[in-house]
Amino acid sequence: MTATHDVFNQATPLADVSLWDINAPLQDALRLHAPGLDTSALRGLGARAGSAALQDHARLANAHLPRLRTHDRFGHRIDEVEFHPSYHALMSAACEAGLHGTPFSDAAQASGHAHLQRAAAFMLFTEAEPAMLCPISMTYAVTPALRDNPAIYRDWAPQLTARAYDPALKLWRDKPGVTMGMAMTEKQGGSDVRANTTQAAPDGHDDWGARYRLTGHKWFCSAPMCDAFLVLAQAAGGLSCFFLPRVLPDGSRNTLRIQRLKDKLGNKANASSEIEFDGTLAWRVGEEGRGVPQILAMGTMTRLDCALGTSGLMRQALAIALHHTAQRSAFGKRLIEQPLMRNVLADLALESEAATALSLRLAHAFDHQDDAQQRLLARVLTPIAKFWICKRGSLFAQEAMECLGGNGYVEEAGEGVMARIYREMPVNSIWEGAGNIMALDLLRALRQGDVAAALAHELSPARGQHAALDRMIDALPQRVADGVPETEARVLARDVALTLQGALLAQSAPAAVFGAFCDSRLARHHDVFGTLGAGADFDAIVRRAMPMN
CATH class of the missing domain: 1.20.140.10 (Butyryl-CoA Dehydrogenase, subunit A, domain 3)
Structure with a gap:
């Protein structure tokens, strides 16, 4: 007699496979543009991304969602998001693979295929867990933009391109690696960023250049625990781009109020938020009026x-x-x-x-x-x-x-x-x-x-x-x-x-x-x-x- 709960005719999990080795289309597409590329790092990443261990981290990061803590138990405003340890394990793996700012390092640029190789790696890692790649992608995108403020780029580039991850909110110079985000859209404008109402008031100059105080809000701020953000705000010369760190050069925390986390259809492991600026310090990147x-x-x-x-x-x-x-x-x-x-x-x-x-x-x-x-x-x-x-x-x-x-x-x-x-x-x-x-x-x-x-x-x-x-x-x-x-x-x-x-x-x-x-x-x-x-x-x-x- 067959037991009623015997399990048969069910598939096994697709785990502990090299995602690189089993993906001939990816290999051939890469070979078309870079025939002699050394793909050993991609093979290693493919094995790691296809492992049961990393898949379990992805499961846990999605099962135990980010949690907002606006205050500590003594009533101090802290504006922190707590993540399951598996989220941090995934972030570490992505940074070690160089999926964030690493393609802009001198060593990566010398290969001539830094962005292509990173693209293949990004696709492989996506098969492990895509949600936490949002801050990784933003760090990749904003790294070259900081060159329009040479002083900030000089200070931050080593950590932005380093293959390291540190989730702690502390001075950039005390961390082996950092991540960056972007905060552009506001509730009244969405894609029409020219409708932004956040105001930027001049607040002098220092080693990082023109300093401003921001007042306003952002309707979508993804990954609010990043070390810094590029944001848009209205200055005297028009809509401009600003660098906004969570921890200021003197070691104190900047004023960034996380109002709430978004309850999204997907992308669950990543925290998306609404934030408020109230005299928040930021430094201009590029010229006034050139934000768009x-x-x-x-x-x-x-x-x-x-x-x-x-x-x-x-x-x-x-x-x-x-x-x-x-x-x-x-x-x-x-x-x-x-x-x-x-x-x-x-x-x-x-x-x-x-x-x-x-x-x-x-x-x-x-x-x-x-x-x-x-x-x-x-x-x-x-x-x-x-x-x-x-x-x-x-x-x-x-x-x-x-x-x-x-x-x-x-x-x-x-x-x-x-x-x-x-x-x-x-x-x-x-x-x-x-x-x-x-x-x-x-x-x-x-x-x-x-x-x-x-x-x-x-x-x-x-x-x-x-x-x-x-x-x-x-x-x-x-x-x-x-x-x-x-x-x-x-x-x-x-x-x-x-x-x-x-x-x-x-x-x-x-x-x-x-x-x-x-x-x-x-x-x-x-x-x-x-x-x-x-x-x-x-x-x-x-x-x-x-x-x-």
């Missing part, structure tokens, strides 16, 4: 991370779906052998590989900002990649969840990773500018130079390899040159993204992947996963994506 351009420069880099993060989550969801369906049986076959399921899995694999290819291409452009064409492509591809990849993310996660059925929908004390992925996906689409903001930014980017010529040059290596791709390659430069009305900006962003993905896959992916992508995305409209034509080589596509060594 300053913030846009930082936003470009965090938008790169939105594309990278979504690509990483896609790969994680795909790997879990493949791992599950390879073990689970239904109707006399393993799920992965069922024809319709095989179509869904292959289609998801195409989407994941295309997202990886486009994200790494964008990161490659950041490594070559001394080249005018690469600089222009970085400007244009950033809103395109963020718009399209992030838009596809939630649909992707929902389809991958269906591959697990009810098991995918259940969270079970944080162990249901697929549900966590699903809740996490929208944040990358919303944060740093939602879809309309990205589409409008693309239209602005088209006025920055000869984008049509740059795209034509970028797409030329793929010409002649697929009829549908050739049609897009022929048409796009003229569409870009002619421009489109604002109402069609999303359509243009989608079409450029798909064409670039096809061209990149022509250079880095096997013929089965490239052909099926162009057939399904460029030759016809792709509206739902699992609709590849019967001619697609399902076996080859699924075999390439399988999460096994």
Whole structure:
């Protein structure tokens, strides 16, 4: 007699695997741009990120949420957020991997591929836990911005680029490493930062330059326990950018009031907050009135991370779906052998590989900002990649969840990773500018130079390899040159993204992947996963994506 509670026909956890070794699309996309790159560090990170130990830290960091302590037990205002120890373990691992400001160190810059290698590492770590990567991403983005205040950059750069993490609120010079955040949006403005009302009053000069007192609020301040923030406030000369440390140079705490933590759909392990400034000390970065351009420069880099993060989550969801369906049986076959399921899995694999290819291409452009064409492509591809990849993310996660059925929908004390992925996906689409903001930014980017010529040059290596791709390659430069009305900006962003993905896959992916992508995305409209034509080589596509060594 079989016991009623015997467990059988259930998949095992996908754990203790090297996320690098099982990700051929990531390896090939990286090889396209940096053929001789030493990937030993990525292999090591892949093993750590895929370990059961780090997965357990991710579970605990999401099960035990950040907690706000506005006062200590004696009534003193402290404005601190407490995290579970697993959150700090994850932060330490990310900093040790150099995912924050390390690419801006002299040693990393010397490699010529600092941003590309960091991008691949960021994607690998995302598969372990994405929520706490928010302060890591902001530290990455704001590090170069501080160069507009040379005195602050001189003092803070060693800790910003160091592979170390220290969560304590104390002087930067007493810490092995620091993190930074950004606080831009206000309740009345949202993406329209020019509507900000926070005021900056001059308060003299010191070793860090022009000092101000800030009064106002920020509706979203993510990771409020960072060591410092770049914030926007209205000065006499207009909206300006300011450096605001939590601990002042004399060792006292700055006035930063955390009003409450946000209760978010996902991104649970990370604390997002509302904050108030009341005579808060800050130092100007750059010129008065130049706050918006300053913030846009930082936003470009965090938008790169939105594309990278979504690509990483896609790969994680795909790997879990493949791992599950390879073990689970239904109707006399393993799920992965069922024809319709095989179509869904292959289609998801195409989407994941295309997202990886486009994200790494964008990161490659950041490594070559001394080249005018690469600089222009970085400007244009950033809103395109963020718009399209992030838009596809939630649909992707929902389809991958269906591959697990009810098991995918259940969270079970944080162990249901697929549900966590699903809740996490929208944040990358919303944060740093939602879809309309990205589409409008693309239209602005088209006025920055000869984008049509740059795209034509970028797409030329793929010409002649697929009829549908050739049609897009022929048409796009003229569409870009002619421009489109604002109402069609999303359509243009989608079409450029798909064409670039096809061209990149022509250079880095096997013929089965490239052909099926162009057939399904460029030759016809792709509206739902699992609709590849019967001619697609399902076996080859699924075999390439399988999460096994």
